[in-house]
Amino acid sequence: MNALSSPKVPKTKGRGEPMVWFTGMWLSFGLLMILVLLTIIVKNGLSTFWPSPVLQIELVENSDAKLRGSTTLAGDVKKEQIRTTAGESGEPVPEIQLFTGNREAYNTGFRYVVESDITSREYPKDIIRAERLEYGDMIGYPVRIEFADETRLESTSKEFPEALRRMVKEANERRDKIEHIEKDLIGAINRSMEKIKLNRRGWDKAESIPEKDRLQMDAEQAGLQKEYEKLASEARELRNLQNANRLIYRIPTGDERTVATGSVVDYYYPNRLNIFQRVFRFFARIIHFIFEDPREANTEGGIFPAIFGTFVMTILMSVVVVPFGVLAAIYLREYAKQGPVVRAVRIAVNNLAGVPSIVFGVFGLGFFVYFMGGSIDSLLFSERLPTPTFGTGGVIWASLTLALMTVPVVIVSTEEALVAVPRGVREASLAAGASKWQTIQRIVLPASLPGIITGLILAMARGAGEVAPLMLVGVVKLAPTLPLDTIAPFVHLERKFMHLGFHIYDLGFQSPDSEAAKPMVFATTLLLIGLVIALNAAAIIIRERLRRKYKTGAF
Amino acid sequence: MSNEPAEDSATTASPALPVDSNPEYIKVRNFSFNYTPEVRVLKNISMDIPENQVTAFIGPSGCGKTTLLRNFNRMNDLIPGISHEGTIHVNGREIFDPKLEVIALRKRVRMIFQKPNPFPKSIYENVVYSLRIAGKNNKSLLDEIVETSLRGAALWDEVKDRLHESALGLSGGQTQRLSIAHAIANMPEVLLMDEPCSALDPIATAKVEELIAELKSKFTVIIVTHNMQQATRVSDRTAYFYLGEMIEMDDTEEIFRNPKHSRTEKYITGRFG
CATH class of the missing domain: 2.30.30 (SH3 type barrels.)
Incomplete structure (x- = not known):
């Protein structure tokens, strides 16, 4: 009692108080930095889409x-x-x-x-701003439309706005049609041709081509060729139509210039919009940005392939890293005899998390791409060689490389979660006659799932934003196809892919006009952060559900 | 199954006995146990525990009661560095026999812990856990066992309407009775209770004690307790432990009325421990 009432106690407490401020200050400083960073990204990223007046x-x-x-x-x-x-x-x-x-x-x-x-x-x-297929935006005054049949429609005429709107709409529809022909229909023909060619090559090796088969193949090939030519001419015609009508406009410096209406993607009168139209256009542009393919060396258009690539890669990585890390952690924590060896392994695993990511990239290139991919090629796709199928960068190798890189994170957090499962519950299960594995499977693992998911969240946050190793194992500036599509077998894990992180690097530091690419860099960054947050939020929601289900989880 | 011979010996041994209760159901002979080579916690213990009776282990903290109890179903196996001498037979079968499956032993000799540890599952799943892990998934059979076990543990009326809710929502006393229900669900032969009432209030304790009295018709019960009154209330026989030795074992009435050792007397009268 005496000790409590002596003046010494409040004094000790008083001595600690400045530390509250000191430590709090550092936290606030950190939060402030993050807030500033986020503000800059959000402001710049979103302002890209705002149709400001001219x-x-x-x-x-x-x-x-x-x-x-x-x-x-x-x-x-x-x-x-x-x-x-x-x-x-x-x-x-x-x-x-x-x-x-x-x-x-x-x-x-x-x-x-x-x-x-x-x-x-x-x-x-009257000033108009138009998004074009080439050379970025046009800003100028519309003068007249010159139709294919040499007739003209002056911008002063009453029909002009409606005519322009209709022409741009038609051009966009025609562009979709051309894309459909070239990408889907001609693409399918190309795939059939390729198949025949591979068959033929296989037969060439065997040196015994049955005459009947050869003729049949020739006929098939000729049929495909004919079909191809028909489609190609159809596409050519449509293309010509795209350039038939022209919009004449005057740029503010005075000259009149011409643009084919077929290369106008969208246009608007920036100084005529009211606030609602502006907001509408703002969201429309965001949606376009998210769901469209990039144009003009990625500096225009959308970034859908990059979003999709990042998403597929991250999910694939998670699918690989979780069982891998969890099983390793179970052995390390539940089965291995705790001692110097296990301790050394644990330290090694922890240190693995500190290895620079580019090292994993080099390893992934050497082991996954060249060794594993090369072996798969020579075993299963030998008829296509020397063109590599799996023996070159691809989304599967990128995912495996990242899984390897993030596996320590999962192991460490899984181990922590396993330790946190109370001994009493394990004993109760063992006392019920459960084997060790039954106890792990039915009691320990469910109870440590929230902790495992925490590890997954950390792994995803690290993996999704990683760029350096990906550059070696499968990321490209522009991927012609997505890793998932409607062509059998639907999942093409050997394909190269686009990635938001690499996209940022490519736009900001590799594009010919960095000033023009700047808004895209911010917008892409915003989207990458958004994607990581969305993935994490999904994992957190799952974790909270599980936590409610298994109240014992300590994470 | 390695426990089959044990059952065989049980069936052949039982008719030889004059009464239907086997007085040497659990037979401990010269049993010593070490956690580490330096720490010897049980010293040369020999005792017989009769079938279908309640045997209480009493003694001051650290005297080895719980350690002995945990040896009966080999829960101590989980601790690295242990060693033992001597033998323990349960129903005629040596439990340290390397050919014996520990899992099978634990199914027959069930332990109820001091601190109940319900699994983070529903009440229903908690009760049938030992059946599920044994691969029994027949719904109607499980339903039946849940009811009989919960009735057996005097918990049925309180939980019958919320069998599929989480067991973590039960009160302390209910949870302990749930672990008894869970323990008797798969028809064990022996119930080991490690201070089952130490965390319960008097009403819940009374319920559990009542339950123990009923359980002994079907099971052989061994209970470790620090509560002298509880030992007198529930047990038929009592063993007094002190510093790793069994000082005295006799009918409960005998022990509490006229203990043969002065140490026992001191302990039960509260002058020591």
Whole structure:
């Protein structure tokens, strides 16, 4: 009692209190950093999709920002900043960055304009912004449509907006049709041809081609060739139609230019939209971004293949890593005799998590791709050699490489979960006459499932964002096909794939116009974070369910 | 199945006995047990435990009661570094015989722990756990066993409407009775109870004690207890342990009325321990 009431106790407590602030400060600092990072990514990522109004400015005669000798410029304002010039004055100069579009005319998509050079600003109602198949966006005034039959429709006419809308819609439908012909129909013919060719090669090796079979094959091949030519000419015709009608427009600097309506993907009047139309367009663009294929060296269009590739790879990795890690952890914790050897193994496993990921990539390339893939090829796909099937990077090898990389994470967290299962429950099961494996299977594993899923979450978070090893074992800048599709056998694990992380690297650091790719980089980053969060959230929901079911879990 | 010979010997041995209760149902001879070579917890114990009776083990903490109890179904096997000398026969069968399957032994000699450990499953699944692991999945058979076991454990009326709810929602006393139901579901021969009432309130304790009295008609019960009154209430025979030795074993009335050893007397009168 005396010791309690002595002044010493509150003093000790008082001494600890500054540490509360000190430790709390570091946590807040960390949280702040994360918050800033997320804010930047979310803001930049989402602003990519916002259809902002287009500003038209008049410049003073001697401005450096003039384009094609004209003092008029239009574009949407990307940035307002203060530039500190290195000039004699050294004064800070406020400037704006305009996205001017019309890359083919200006040779650049962006322009920095010093604010003091601007004499007037306006938001012209008639200005149009169109997304094209080439050269990025167009920003300009529509002048007229020239139809294939030489008739013209001036933009001042009443029918003009409706005609333009219809033409772009038709062009988009025609584009889908062309894609269907070229990708699906001609693709199917190509696959049949390939099959015949492989058969023939197999027979060539055997050196005994039955005459009847050979003739039949020739006939089949000729039939396919004919069909192919028919489809190809159909596609060619459609393509010609795409270029038949043209839209004449005037760029803000003054020249008139022409674009085939077939290469206009979408267009809108940025200064005529009200807030609802803007919001609608914003979401429509996000959806396009998520569900469409990329265009123009990935700097335009959507990133669906990359999302899908990342998703498939992560799921495949999880499917491999969980049984692998869990079984290893069960042996290590439940069966192995605890001693120096097991301790050493455990340390080794923990250290494996610290090996640089590129090392796993090199290992994956050597072991999975060249050794395993090469062996599969020579055993099962020898008729296709020297073209590799499995003996080159692919989503299966990437997943296996990442599984190997993340397996320590799963082992460690599974072990922790196994330890946390109370001894009493195990004894109760053993006392009921259960064997060790029955106890593990029926009591220990269900109770440690939440902990195992925690490990899976950590593994997924690490695996989904990894880029370096993937570059060696199967990621490509542009994959023509997805790893899952409607062509038997539906799952093509040997295929190369696209990945959001690599996409970010490729866009940001490998594209010819990094400034133009910047919004895509942010948007892709946002999506990658979103995908990782979504995968984790799914795992967390499952874990919470299990935890409620098996209250004993300590994780 | 390696427990078959044991059953054979049981059937051949029983008719030879003058009464239907085998007085040497569990036969311990010169049994010593070490956790590590330095720590000897049981010293040269010999005792006979009769069939279909309740035998109580009493003694101060650390005297080896629980250790001996855990040897009867070889739960101590889980602890690395143990060793033993001497023999234990259950129903005529040496339990340390290397040919004997531990799992089969544990099915016959069931243990009920001090702290009940229900599995994170439904009440129903808890009761039939030992049947499921034995591969018995016949629904109607299981339903029947659940009812008889829960009735046997005096728990049926309280849980019959929520058999498929989690067993983790039961109270302490209910949970202990559930573990008894779980233990008797697969018809064991011996029930080992390690302080089954130490975590229960007096009402729940009374229920469990009542239950023990009923159980002995079907099972041989051995109970470890720190509660002298409980030992007098539930047991037919009592063994007093002290520092790893069995000091005295006799009919419960005899032990509590006129103990032969002064140590026993001191302990039961509360002057020591």
